[in-house]
Amino acid sequence: MAAVKTLDFYLPDNLNASHPPEKRGIRRDHVRMMVLDRRSGAVSHDHFFHLNHYLEPGDLVILNNSRTIPAVFQAEWLRGPALIAPKIEVRLARRRHDETWEALIVAAPVKIKDRLTFSTGLSATVVSEKQNSPLRVIQFSKKGPDLFNSIYELGEPVRYEYIRHPWSLDYYQTVFASHPGSVEMPSAGRAFSWELLFKLKQQGIGVDFIQLHTGLSYLLDDQWHQKPEENVEEYHIPEQTMERILKTKAAGKKVIAVGTTVVRTLETAARNGILSGMTNLYVHRDFPLKIADGILTGFHEPRASHLDMLSSFITEPHLLHAYEQAIEAGYLWHEFGDMNLII
The missing domain is CATH 3.40.1780.10 (QueA-like)
Structure with missing residues (x-):
């Protein structure tokens, strides 16, 4: 074609x-x-x-x-016990399974096993990378309806530059x-x-x-x-x-x-x-x-x-x-x- x-x-x-x-x-x-x-x-x-x-x-x-869903979040970025950044932006890109999503993490390159803490009740671990893509696969500490409840509680809608x-x-x-x-x-x-x-x-x-x-x-x-x-x-x-x-x-x-x-x-x-x-x-x-x-x-x-x-x-x-x-x-x-x- x-x-x-x-x-x-x-x-x-x-x-x-x-x-x-x-x-x-x-x-x-x-x-x-x-x-x-x-x-x-x-x-x-x-x-x-x-x-x-x-x-x-x-x-x-x-x-x-x-x-x-409100797909934009703020998170703490941790590697092992070390706090890499107190506040980074995470944008959900698409759902893979009940507890795993592809996400755009707006920060210096994160590594597999890095952790993201969204609140006292919700965190996620970076489990894999996507080839030729800035997206990472993250696994949340919750799944199903419990995860969606936390997403609605913590997130904001995606907004592009023309929305002021x-x-x-x-x-x-x-x-x-x-x-x-x-x-x-x-x-x-x-x-x-x-x-x-x-x-x-x-x-x-x-x-x-x-x-x-x-x-x-x-x-x-x-x-x-x-x-x-x-x-x-x-x-x-x-x-x-x-x-x-x-x-x-x-x-x-x-x-x-x-x-x-x-x-x-x-x-x-x-x-x-x-x-x-x-x-x-x-x-x-x-x-x-x-x-x-x-x-x-x-x-x-x-x-x-x-x-x-x-x-x-x-x-x-x-x-x-x-x-x-x-x-x-x-x-x-x-x-x-x-x-x-x-x-």
Whole structure:
């Protein structure tokens, strides 16, 4: 396969949404929405709470109900009895097992057997390194629900440089989030309100859920740029959800994936026939989509691999032209920004 070139464009700083919509004085489902026609590339402008105008009875909307965890911690760093540093930052990257996680430890290189103390009740030991990666595997002193309880008690949400205020974890959740595990919010679902979900169902538009627990996307150093195929994430599709998806497809109706995480999950299952597991699927312009007929997503930054995925729905010239229009019209980017429906 030929290398896929990611799209590049200039994004003005003032279009990086630094505040949640609620802090800008609007409801979460009243953000703007740019609608793209997959075939013609035609662009129209609307608001997200009119999503039902673009769908038909029998269509099926698939959402990711993974719940965002607070994945950034402060810890003491110890080597044997010696205190190396009283306070370093630790970012969880992805869960391996009940008590082991890959983590980014923002400090001088830690060694295997080094210890991290988060509180009197929670510590972790560095058990292995990842090749060609700054990530380390750490084993916590707790596991399962006890570990998640401590994570929620001690951690803070991942925030990138365009977020200038420490918004609480509540702002990084979708209204339907129920399965803890995402290091970064599956943000395409953030704009949904219960009222909008109810309105879709009233019109005969189906709503169902999968889980994909998102990993840490940025390793704080451009030296460690992750390739899409190196981004391994845990997913699960309930059997009854897949049955409903297949019935929708068989009836000639559309399956709309809410977010790149949902596309990745559905297309992984279509390719390997497995409803639960790990995926490193890279969806790009030459990828033959088998399930997703449309995508609802936010706006992605220049050269992001997510743009490669959007190129599997719509041609790159159409996508670039639409993004130029979005910039000119002042749409807002990132998890607190506006929405883009490609259908």
